Amino acid sequence: MAGGNGHEEHTKWVMVIDLDRCNGCGACVTACAMENNVAFVGEDENAYGRGMHWLRLQRYWEGEGDDLRVRYIPTMCQQCSNAPCEPVCPVYATLHSEAEEINLQVYNRCIGTRYCANNCPYIARTFNWFDYEWPEPLNFQLNPDVTVRRRGIMEKCTFCIQRIRRAEEDAKAEGREVYDGEVQPACAQACPTEAIVFGNWRDPNSRVRQLAASERAFKLEEALGTEPKVIYLAGGRHEF
């Protein structure tokens, strides 16, 4: 198994997002783009719905007038255990990693059929309709750990797998386990309200495990049986 974290079974990475903490500030959206070399596409392409955001904030209006309320749900690839995107890929570009139990996207296999995006109930996948520019010297900021995608390639949130790998390799080199909290995807790391927590489900003492025990826990579109690995904690409600 990868990583050498010493558990009987391999790791199962899980994200918990506390919607009662989330204030919708958008830091996660930008942080994700900065970490993962996500291209910006400009106004017109965004108006066509071709934005490349791996992570978006869904804003819901509830009620009207004096009773108006807002809910935010940060939504990214839910890393389904039973992922609808996987069986439809004709070239095995979107497939399951045994080691991390993550949905991988293999860019150099992808031929751009977009079947996976059509089949994703979470609208988590974005497609490179064009080659997008990083005019010099803006390309200096590109993360060397993350592939820069070309035209015709599907992409999506990877749970910052480069960071998972890095932590696992560091732990292996030091002959120890990856400790809880060592791996932080860019969104969780930036989150000003500490709403996003990431960790290993198989570690019974991990924070994600404890948080997910909350009665507020739910998953998006649970009825579809996709078994997402992003767990949301419902926002609070106090009637005035």
Added chain:
Amino acid sequence: MSQEKKLTRRDVLKLAGVGGAVAAVLSGCGPMSRYVRRKPYTDMPEYQLPGESVYFATLCRECPAGCGLLVRTVEGRAIKVEGNPQHPVNRGRTCARAQASLQGLYDPDRLAGPWAAQKRGSRAGRSLSWDEAVQVVAQALQAGPGVQFLLGLVPDHLADLVSEIATALGAPEPIRFGGLALFEARQTLRQAMQAVIGQDALPHFDIANATFVLSFGANFMETWLSPVAFSRAYGHLRRGRPDLRGLFVQLEPRMSMTAASADKWAAVKPGTEGRVALAIGRLAAEMRDGVVPPAFDVDAETIAAEAGLDMALLEKIAHYFATSPRPLAIPGGAALAHTNGLETAQAILALNAWAGNFGLPGGVQVLPAAPIYEDRNAASLQDMADLVRRMKAGQVKALLVHGTNPVFELPAGLGFAEALEKVDTVISFSPFYDETAAQADYIFPDHTPLESWGYQKARVGTDRMVVTASQPVVVPLYDTKATADVLLAAAQAVGGEVAEAVPYQDEVDFLQQALANLMDSPDGIYTAVTPKAFWGRFLQHGGWWTKEPAAVQTFDAAAILQQPLEVPAPQFDAGEFHLVVYPHPILGDGAGANRPWLQETPEPMTTVMWNSWVEVNPETARELGLRHDDIVEIRSPYGRVYAAVYVYPGIRPDTVALAFGQGHEALGRWAEGRGVNPAKLLGPHTNAAGDLAWGRVRVSLRKTGRRRPLARKEHLVGVYGDGVAQ
């Protein structure tokens, strides 16, 4: 081929041309040419390994809050901004603006070196050498009392240094100003604190430890004072304590991103916030012990009717304020931006006085200042109006601008751009060609923040003294020069008293001397025996702060309750609709508009990217026959702009709203010609503390018949049913 010469852009290209064989890396000692030097791959510092990241602790300069960053660099390039987990303001967290700050560093439209405009407003001009530039600055400083420095709210060290130079020149104190300051009402807060606790200090609101937060228009999770710190506190308020979920109510005419997280948003009529605070005080006092202090001697029902709020709602709010263990009332920028803003601030702080929470956990606190120089506060709009008056009278011979963009930010009604024509010499130190730089005679670009030395003191958002260190994380990309070094060289060239007043070898030497007071402090997280050791630790930790939170300092604020508080009726211009102008939660005061990923990050409430919009209540839109994306003319007594309609459920029917930050006429390819600048609608009016009373402005809307689809992340059909055949 180790080289220590300054780099021109051409050199950068040349080096890059060697197939990346040369890396720019930082080495630990020596000047800015001593401190930062370029090395070839074959002779890299030992900490620099191919494929390994090197992290530098530094300061975020995207707003004045003073958050600490760790910037990940790989082989001399800055790759990712992360929060400094040890830093007492942000504890490892960052906002979107900090994340995108790399795109300021790597903006392709940055200025590559000193430059003289052919004439103001023209993009034609010629490059200068830095020797010539220093001579120009020295020449400008000869104007002595006619010199005026105009600085941003960040960094503090430059304001401290410039203040010494200004004193020696016999020039007026430097003015510190920024677009965010327009909307924060800092001067109003300070004066209200003076009235309530007798101390001229910026208040810190301990949201984390409160149990009931009642905010009057404070956009504290967006841009106000210290948004990351307040956001952290908000997370704690909600879920940081096992058995206690703190409650949060926000009163304001337009539901801001901050209010979107509230348990209750109440659309109070603009300008009535102060009176509403008094009414809540009265009801709360009646509920708690029946003793209504003279300050709250008002008729709650009349006020509820005035403010357009349900009496039942006011009673509920008052109930929580009276019974919650640690209630906290926050006077925010929007509530204070009326002609009665100062009185409103006092009324809201009086609620805290009544709750007796001044200085206590979960209350209003005053943080001690770190013992380096005195605070140099943000100017109010009144101070800027005085500056405009002096400029028009020909009293300002040389205006030196750094870290702020007044031509873009100031209300059109103030006439700053016209006054600028009366100034003999205008020098901008902006790294970007912004609107103010465009109106300057010379641009002597400073390094961008991630290439710069400095410090910033945190005055709110934490519980202790904090001085954050700013250090370069990469070698400066272009032939830019630290403004502090330019001014020091110019002061030497002027000679005499001026040179003697600033006897510093360079910027770093100034910093080391300024920080000397901290070295021996036993309260610091570290101590050092020698200045050099202290400097090393200062950079390593990303600043200096105390081990322990500041001692609890309580204040007797009861006196404010013993006299009647009069909140006069707000004054309004003629017009159909109230106007709410708020700093864009993602772009800030507009300085972020040249970062493509900030433009691409959807504004949280509307999900709009890359443009401006005007928020109109659905009811109002129906009456005016307006739909999503219809372009309307928005006219105020001071100007007009055109923007696409966003039918926004979270706003009063008698109010429309515009975000501030777009509408740039300069600032590079991603900012220019995009959206509108609401400053064009604003007048010069202030509240009694001198802060901008933008709430006075009223506007009219006119349908133009044109449409412009906004780029949104949400889908109109799914969210609003709009666009479906009707």
